[in-house]
Amino acid sequence: MLRIGSGSAVTSDEQLAASGGLSATNLAHLRVKRLARLGRDGELLRMAGLADVVVANPPVPVKDAVLAAIYTHTVAEPLSQGDLATAREKLIDAGPLNNYASDGVYQGFRDLGFFVIRKGDKLIALSSYCTHQKCELKAERDHSFYCRCHGSTFDPGGKVTEGPATRNLPALPTINQNGHLLVKVTGT
Numbered sequence: 001m002l003r004i005g006s007g008s009a010v011t012s013d014e015q016l017a018a019s020g021g022l023s024a025t026n027l028a029h030l031r032v033k034r035l036a037r038l039g040r041d042g043e044l045l046r047m048a049g050l051a052d053v054v055v056a057n058p059p060v061p062v063k064d065a066v067l068a069a070i071y072t073h074t075v076a077e078p079l080s081q082g083d084l085a086t087a088r089e090k091l092i093d094a095g096p097l098n099n100y101a102s103d104g105v106y107q108g109f110r111d112l113g114f115f116v117i118r119k120g121d122k123l124i125a126l127s128s129y130c131t132h133q134k135c136e137l138k139a140e141r142d143h144s145f146y147c148r149c150h151g152s153t154f155d156p157g158g159k160v161t162e163g164p165a166t167r168n169l170p171a172l173p174t175i176n177q178n179g180h181l182l183v184k185v186t187g188t
């Protein structure tokens with residue numbers, strides 16, 4: 001294995017980058033692993049495009065880095081204080097991935113803060129709270145979302161199609177852990 005500067009190991013992604021094979025995806029993977037190595041978990045979890053990285057089935061080291069960051073940043077602190085309820089609330093096991101094999105919007109976790117959406121080979125978790133004033137959204141038959149409070153609507157990808165909401169629905173970080181879908185619920 002190659003070594004650089006301060007003796008840190010060069011991974012296969014870094015070798016790829018060094019050989020000119022750097023893509024946006026490789027770059028994102030490198031960034032995830034770098035932030036994980038530095039212990040900057042909060043920054044890692046706020047990284048732009050992280051949801052796209054994790055739904056695209058990244059290499060195991062990247063998955064592990066995201067999962068470890070979620071654990072440390074979100075779960076470890078409440079657990080260290082014996083607050084199991086808070087820890088559970090923030091990292092939710094949405095069950096076996098097989099449960100989401102068909103295209104559609106799955107509403108089983110709406111009250112806990114997210115919809116699971118399968119479209120082809122993509123599986124994402126979208127916040128189930130309206131970005132206007134956090135009312136719970138309703139999934140429509142056409143897979144769009146409607147807010148009964150003031151009438152905002154969002155398309156199936158979470159993009160605002162009618163106000164007063166102005167922000168799109170955030171995709172929540174997800175990870176495949178031993179065939180289960182884990183979702184990190186944020187306050188968004």
Ligand code: FES
Nearest residue numbers: 130132133147150
């Ligand atoms: S809370 Fe959804 S439109 Fe106001």
